Structures are given as structure tokens and as C-alpha cells.
Amino acid sequence: MKVTDVLVQCLENEDVEFVFGMVGKETIDFADSLSKSEKIQFVNVRHEQGAAFMADVYGRLSKKVGVCFATLGPGATNLITGIASAHLDHSSVVTLLGQAGVERQHKESHQYIDLVKLLEPVTKMSTQILESQSVPAIIRKAFHTAKMEKPGPAAIVMPENFSTQMIANKPLPVTELPESVPPSEAIKASIHLIKNHIKPFLIIGNGVIRQNAVPELQTLIETLQAPVTNSFMSKGILPKNHPLNYYTFGFNENDEVLTGLEEADLLIVIGFDFVEQLPKDWNKQKRPILHIDTLPAEINEFYPVKAELIGNLKKTLQLLNQTEIPAKPWEPSGNLQKKIKEAYQITQMPNNPNALPFTIENVLQSIENISSEDTILISDVGAHKVSIARTYQPKKPNRLIISNGLASMGIAIPGSIGAKLACPKDPVIAITGDGGALMNFAEIETAKRLGLSFIIIVLNDWMLKLEVQQMNKKFGTSYGVTFQNPDFVQLAASFGIQGFRTDNLVEFEHILKENLDSPKGIIIIDATLQN
DSSP states (O other), rough: HHHHHHHHHHHHTOOOOOOEOOGGGGGGGHHHHHHHHHHOOOEEOOOOHHHHHHHHHHHHHHSSOOEEEEEHHHHHHHHHHHHHHHHTTTEEEEEEEEEGGGGTSSSSSTTOOOOHHHHHOOSEEEEOOOOGGHHHHHHHHHHHHSSSSSOOOOOOEEEGGGGGBBBOOOOOOOOOOOOOOOHHHHHHHHHHHHOSSSSSEEOOTTTHHHOOHHHHHHHHHHHHOOOOOOOOGGGTTTTTTOOOEEOOOOOOOOOOTTTHHOOOEEEEEEEEOTTTHHHHHOTTTOOOOEESSSSOOOOOOOEEEEEEESOOHHHHHHHTTOOOOOOOOOTTTTTTTHHHHHTTTTOOOOOOTTOOOOOHHHHHHHHHHHHHHEEEEOOOOOOOHHHHHHHHOOOSSTSEEEEOSOOOTHHHHHHHHHHHHSTTSSSSEEEEEHHHHSSTHHHHHHHHHHHHOOOEEOOOOOOHHHHHHHHHHHSSSSSOOOOOOOHHHHHHHHHSSSSEEESHHHHHHHHHHHHHHOOOOOOOEEEEOOO
């Protein structure tokens, strides 16, 4: 059996359902082997960056490893932005890359660059196949590495000359990841720390969602009765109107939650990734830390750890919940929760939207009112991302995807494809600015070819709004951040899909209600908001 046939068998053995990518000369044997698989669907994309974004979001929502591939040279370099995004957002991805044969790698050669070195900074593992018999071991190691906490991408470079070699190797058995728990002494030290403080404040990160530990976290919250805040990527861990929900933190400006954190005397930080917001921005007072995560705390002067619980978060929180945790009810001064709700516009919209302006906040409220608890919202990057992080409240965890590590524009449309393939029965909405939309607009053809249905809301203001705001604030003017747009309705028609244009909330709600839950294909809503 040729190497690429064995490689596909290895992917099937890892329970891979989809492979996202674009075929090149160096990967045609791999594509030929994929064509014979009855378990894996190959999704051929229009740009390699889209393939990586699809694999990333698919992996986050399916709890599997997303897989993408590209050929050498420009195919690999196009893939890197999406791989780097998965790396900083701790998303499990395995990427397979075609490469020049080893006979070409010792000299200057057409399209050859050292892909192993190129990918090392943005992966947990970057390796090249040096011997065809090692393929099953390399694939198994890549998937194991990608899933281990903290998750991230693993890259395998496949020189062309190995593709057609014949080997007899079989896939290696898939073994479960080890799950450690903290020792009893650490549990006792943590309880002692909580008992000796009056005003603990819980800070929740994406690790809780990654490890399916939300029920255990909610039990801990109900026991402690202390206020809770979450990062961008862990929204939905508490119901919108929960009395202990102090909503989202991590904003560069007007972060209302910080006054509550400054008033606390202990910060209980659970599953938080520093990439979302460094402690110097939210713990200037250097409050003591109880660190609960899968890995030991990073050394940081603004993160003074007094006790830490290291291990699988679900099991760790289960152990913690079995102890006599003291209740520590307290409320930050100044009616902080109400102040946050007003500042972030976390309100209950009136049933009649006629008198309301067409702002991003009111659009988000409309989506909340109309959508089901299973609706998945995917945010692109721009000024609207900040509004979504402040205002939008998903009804369940892992129903809002925000790129907040690399924070790359262009993720929303290909990410929606990954989301719909991971959760085919759930409604999906992408919100993107006109800048991010056109970066990967070609993937609409991919989505249509696959027969998918989701809604794309394009916020049409002919500018990179966040940069306009920042430049106006700093210089009093802006430069180089405006452009012209195509007619998005006509552009939708050219792809054979429906497009709508609106500049008012009533019409927007009507379009959303008509199209959210019915399988009508891809819908584009060209929305001109009021600033």
C-alpha cells in the first residue's frame, strides 16, 4: 500500500470526518488516496487560509481535531495565518503540507522553503517525514500533541518523493489522553486560602469550555456565591440574568469589571489563557491568586499565585466541589452589576423595535431575542468584535466564537463553514465587517457547493472602523483606512445565493426571522448601521 493510502487510514483511525484544503502537484497522491475514503469528506476550498479557519472552528465545536492541508510554498504560507490563529486560541488542528522531494531540499529550488522551521513558532509540533515507515507513528503523535492541554496545531511536512513508496505499516492504536488531578494537599491549601479571604472574585477562561467543565464550574459558583466574570472566549458559562454574572472583562478601554476586581481580596482564576488579556491589565493591585488550570501558572509579577490546582479541570472541580467550600457572598460596591449592564447595553429589548436606532448593540439584542439556545454566532475581527464581547449574551457556552488570540480578520465566513459541518442542525450566524468579509468571500462558493445554510451579516461602512476610531482619538484624523465596496446584494446573486440590504432594525428583524431556522442556503444581509 502506498504511503498516502496508509496516511488516510491513519486519519480514519483518528476519527477524522473532514479534511479542508487545496490540492497542489505535491499533494495529488494524497488527494487520490482521500478520494477512496468512505469515512472522510474532502472539502476543497478557495484559499488555504480558509481551510485553516474551517479546521479551527470545526475542532472547537466538534471537540475533535480539525484537519487541513496545503501544498508547498505559497500554499503553506497562505495556511499560516489560520494555523497561527489556532495556536493562540488553543484549538486542536493537524495540518498536512506537501513539500519538495528531499533530493531538492539541499539547494535553491522552485517553491522550496523550510516549512518545518516556518511553522515552528505557530505550532506545538512541526516535523517532516524522513522515512516512510514512520508515517503511522508521526500521525498518532501529531493528533496526541494537538489534543493535549493546552491544545494547539501540529504540522506534518510530506516530501513528494515519499508519497508513492510502498509500505505495510498499519495505524497505531488511539489511546486516551491522561487526566491528572491535583493532590489532596493542594486541595486543602486552596480551601484554606478561600477561607482566609472575604471577597473572592472568579475569573473564568476558555479552558473551562475546552474541558467540558461548565456544570462543575456552575456548582462551584453556586456554593461560593461570589461574583464571576468571563473572558471573551468563555461567554455563556452563566445565564444572562444570573445574580452572580458580572459579564465579560478583557477590554482595552472602559472595562467596567475592573473596579470589582480591584475591590476583591482574592482572585480565583480558572482555565484562563494569558493570550486573551495579560494580568497587568486586570490585576494592577496584585491581588493574591488561586490558580486552577491544566498547567502550572506562568511566572508573572501581576499574577501572585498563593495556591494552585493543576489537572483536568472537570475532575479538579469535581474534587473541589466534594469538599466543604465556604460560601463567600459579597457584592461589589456602586451597584456594579447594574452599571456593567447599562454600560455594555445588556438590556432586554422592547418587543416593538420601530423606535430603536439601527446600531450594532440593537442588532445583537435582536439576534438574542430571535435565536434559539443552539444558535452559533461567529464574530469576525473589528470594532464589532468589541461590541459583541460586551453586549451579546449566548444562551449556552461554546455558542459564540470570537478570535481573540491572533485576532485575525477573515475568520467569520470560513469559520461558519466549519461550524455548520460540526453542528449541522444548529443555526449559524456570521457577523463581519466589510473589511473582514472580502478577505475570504470566495469561500461562499465552497459553502454553496457543500449545500450549507447560514446567515452572513456584513456591516457595511466602507472603512476599518476600529482603526478609524483609534486614529481619530490619537491624531484627530484618519488615513489609509477607508475604501469602496461592491454591491453585496449583487455579489450574493453572482454566487447564486440570496442577498438583502437594510438600514433599519424592523426590516433586519424580519429578514432574520424569515431565514434563521429555515434551510434556504446562504443568506447575506448588507447592513448599514447608524454610528
